[in-house]
Amino acid sequence: SQQGEEDPQALSIQEGENATMNCSYKTSINNLQWYRQNSGRGLVHLILIRSNEREKHSGRLRVTLDTSKKSSSLLITASRAADTASYFCATDAAGNQFYFGTGTSLTVIP
Amino acid sequence: DAGVTQSPTHLIKTRGQQVTLRCSPISGHKSVSWYQQVLGQGPQFIFQYYEKEERGRGNFPDRFSARQFPNYSSELNVNALLLGDSALYLCASSLFRGRGFTEAFFGQGTRLTVV
Numbered sequence: 001s002q003q004g005e006e007d008p009q010a011l012s013i014q015e016g017e018n019a020t021m022n023c024s025y026k027t028s029i030n031n032l033q034w035y036r037q038n039s040g041r042g043l044v045h046l047i048l049i050r051s052n053e054r055e056k057h058s059g060r061l062r063v064t065l066d067t068s069k070k071s072s073s074l075l076i077t078a079s080r081a082a083d084t085a086s087y088f089c090a091t092d093a094a095g096n097q098f099y100f101g102t103g104t105s106l107t108v109i110p
Numbered sequence: 111d112a113g114v115t116q117s118p119t120h121l122i123k124t125r126g127q128q129v130t131l132r133c134s135p136i137s138g139h140k141s142v143s144w145y146q147q148v149l150g151q152g153p154q155f156i157f158q159y160y161e162k163e164e165r166g167r168g169n170f171p172d173r174f175s176a177r178q179f180p181n182y183s184s185e186l187n188v189n190a191l192l193l194g195d196s197a198l199y200l201c202a203s204s205l206f207r208g209r210g211f212t213e214a215f216f217g218q219g220t221r222l223t224v225v
Contacts, residue, residue, distance in 0.1 A: 042218040096211035097166040098153035
């Protein structure tokens with residue numbers, strides 16, 4: 001069974017707009033990671049945030065973590081057509097055993 | 111440096127057959143994990159191996175087994191294949207540091223089709 005859930009399931013935006021997707025999970029975690037997947041191939045690691053961190057930035061990505069609400073959000077600023085992909089959050093509660101949500105499918109329209 | 115490599119990339123098997131999937135981690139990574147991703151779903155954890163020992167197992171039947179070799183490469187075996195085993199099988203490797211494991215890096219996966 002999936003540990004987390006992403007919201008929304010699908011998101012369609014215009015190029016240049018910001019995209020926000022959310023992740024909720026059920027149990028205590030060591031860290032939370034966000035991944036991107038293009039066309040059902042391998043997952044590309046985007047960013048890792050540890051349980052004692054609240055916010056992290058990497059380029060156009062901003063991730064927040066609220067452990068009291070068991071939730072995280074991923075913000076992609078100034079989106080590009082190349083950002084079109086599925087995005088997954090993965091929680092690590094037991095030492096490198098990741099539990100993924102069902103993903104958000106992002107479409108960026110040129 | 112080469113990333114995580116998986117072989118084969120595609121595979122078609124018949125129900126009841128057995129399959130072996132292979133994974134080579136990034137050099138220096140001693141942890142290898144396997145995931146199954148059914149179309150339209152997120153990856154599901156199958157196994158984790160660290161230093162050649164099983165460290166975790168997901169909710170999969172005993173038809174699924176794995177092992178890790180002295181060079182830290184890994185194999186995933188699935189016996190008595192069912193149609194429902196058709197999926198993308200992903201391998202991930204990571205490094206252990208003092209604070210725990212680093213982020214996991216995934217291979218491109220093996221697409222298994224059972225007919």
